[in-house]
Amino acid sequence: MTDAPTPDDRPFNPHTFPAKLLAAQLELAETYAALHALQERLPWSREPHPGWPEENPERGRQRSGRAASPGWDPADAEQFDKLMARLRELAAFVQGHGHWAECRAHGADMVKARQALKHAPGAVPAPAEDPAALARQDVNTAA
Secondary structure, eight states, X not given: OOXXXXXXXXXXXXXXXXXXXXXXXXXXXXXHHHHHHHHHHSOSOSSOXXXXXXXXXXXXXXXXXXXXXXXOOHHHHHHHHHHHXXXXXXXXXXXXXXXXXXXXXXXXXXXXXXXXXXXXXXXXXXXXXXXXXXXXXXXXXXX
């Protein structure tokens, strides 16, 4: 009779990620995409700004001007702030997860392990049909 290895008998694999770490990485990627989609449609300045005129080229460099910005709508500013706060929370959770200490203790290549997480099944968002839909997602979900 052969003994099947128990989880404790198997060698450590730095690319076997805990479910909560995978879920947090997935939400982190989705939150970043939502933030990016929101930023794409916002004016360049959060506050109203008169902009500045285009200047003459200086030693071969082109300095372009900026058109006036009406500023952000208060609802957009609130959504941006919520997305940024959630992005920071998720990044701190992923970066501070205990899995990384275990990887370090087993001598794993930390760069490869962290990069593998970003591409692991369950940590990669499905392609969005409507990128603007990401910007409208509810940012009040928990990790």
